[in-house]
Amino acid sequence: MAIIYLDYAATTPVANEVTSKMMPYLTSTGIFANPASIQHSLGKQAEKIVEQSRLEIATILNTKSQKVYFTSGATESNNLVLKGLAFSKKHQGKHHIITSATEHKSILDCCKFLETQGFHVTYLRPDKTGLLDLDKLASAITRQTLIVSIMQVNNETGVIQDIAAIAKLCQQKNVFFHVDAAQSIGKLALDLATIKIDFLSVSGHKFYAPKGIGCLVIRDVRAADLMPLFHGGGQEKNLRAGTLPVHQVVAMSAALTLQQQRLQKDWNYLTQLRHCLFNTLSQLEGVQFNGNNQYSVPHIINVSFDDIPSEALLIALHETVAIATGSACNSGAMEASHVLRAMGIEGDRLYNAVRISFGRYTTKAEIKQAGQEICTQVQRLRALT
Ligand SMILES: Cc1ncc(COP(=O)(O)O)c(C=O)c1O
Structure with missing residues (x-):
């Protein structure tokens, strides 16, 4: 058997419809050029397909393409938000982070690290079924709270948190709200125009795209002013240095489009x-x-x-x-x-x-x-x- x-x-697994779409961006007869090499037409073609893919992803999430930043996956996106925000805002005296004790390790381990850097973290505990109590969340928010980070779907239990209600609360209290949506994008419809989420982490390999591609959607990049994790070639508007994997970007957009349908x-x-x-x-x-x-x-x-x-x-x-x-x-x-x-x-x-x-x-x-x-x-x- x-x-x-x-x-x-x-x-x-990667969907067949996705592999067939990504192959033309890998080989010598295809558009394999570096999308940052815009001095020549092959680079420009690669750049064009990256931007087209970015737009497709943004459209599905009902946001603008300029808000989508490609990363290697949700682990990186989560690190970029939490460390990037913490280090850029540290001088403002906002040293408090709220998350839940049921988050993925890429959130919890970031938070543990930030505790060693002078941040204070509240780990909310859910009820017996895994649901968070929003009253507890509301009373945990203080004037020092910088960000609330809550996943939409739990990777071990499948439990869905009410992120629309949490977003509203964070907006009222004027704190940033991050959603680790690694397990929910492509499974649940999400409209970023109606739910105010400041940062959204996405992972392609959870919805039939290859491993090693994801994105971070940032509602207001100026307000966030994230400190980048990597320094280098200035890609992704200086927020995420490193050559963009065009085939992966195309694949993630194709996979999300397929999922949406x-x-x-x-x-x-x-x-x-x-x-x-x-x-x-x-x-x-x-x-x-x-x-x-x-x-x-x-x-x-x-x-x-x-x-x-x-x-x-x-x-x-x-x-x-x-x-x-x-x-x-x-x-x-x-x-x-x-x-x-x-x-x-x-x-x-x-x-x-x-x-x-x-x-x-x-x-x-x-x-x-x-x-x-x-x-x-x-x-x-x-x-x-
Ligand atoms: C909820 C959640 N967050 C983050 C991650 C990490 O995603 P990636 O593999 O894209 O780094 C996962 C993957 O298991 C996950 O389930």
Whole structure:
């Protein structure tokens, strides 16, 4: 049996429609020139396609193309916002940052670093289902608060935060608002003209573009006055030095355009898959779903099986079903999820949690087969203990 890939929240395959669009920007017969080499027509052609892609992305998000800055992905965008803003505004005495304890490590580790640089960070804890309490957020904001950084969709549980309400609150309180939208762009419609988000981090490889491309959308670049992370060739209006990967930029725009066209269709399809998997797994005794079934994207399910540590289940499944414990980790060490811990989940339920995430190319047959295989392995492991 071929392994069934159910780790779409970690990364997605590149869509065929996207690869075919990016190929002409790689090879000697195509437009491979450096888009900054505008002294010659080949460079100008490359620049033109970059700007066209920027406009396509901006149009989908209902913003202006000048507000889109290409980066290598959401990790970089998150670092650029938090460190860039912190260092540029430090002298104004605004040393307070608010985020949630369930953010991705690229936010939390930035915040930890900024704490060593004299900043004070409030880590809001959500309720048991992963939702933030906006009253708690409102009362955490002080005159020293520089920025509130909250993700739209959680990568481990799929829980959706009410970013429209948070944006309103931040506007009233006159603090910057950053949204890590790595897991939501291409999955949820977002209108930047109606929701006032100062900074939005996007990651291409979560929506069928290649790894290594993303962007940061900045509402008012002058007000933000970010300090760049990289210094160099002055690309991206001096905010992000480095040669732009034209093929990646084209790919991200193509992938987002495709996603936009399929948004509702994919959502409906993934909801069917979710129900199917829920039903299969619910046949087992001792199954606990972690997250919020009402405010969630359909394609991420976090579940704990009584008596089965996640590590044992992942080992049992590693050649048949590709699932994960949570965010992809480089160390190889299995750590209990900081997201579930922050939600107040403890004991065996915390250590038994796995994340199952699927996408556009997952078939109903695969979901059924994977669900059965997970049930079989859980029962087998339970029998052993
Ligand atoms: C919520 C969230 N933020 C940030 C990232 C990092 O994105 P990238 O891989 O583009 O650096 C991820 C990826 O796992 C994510 O899920």
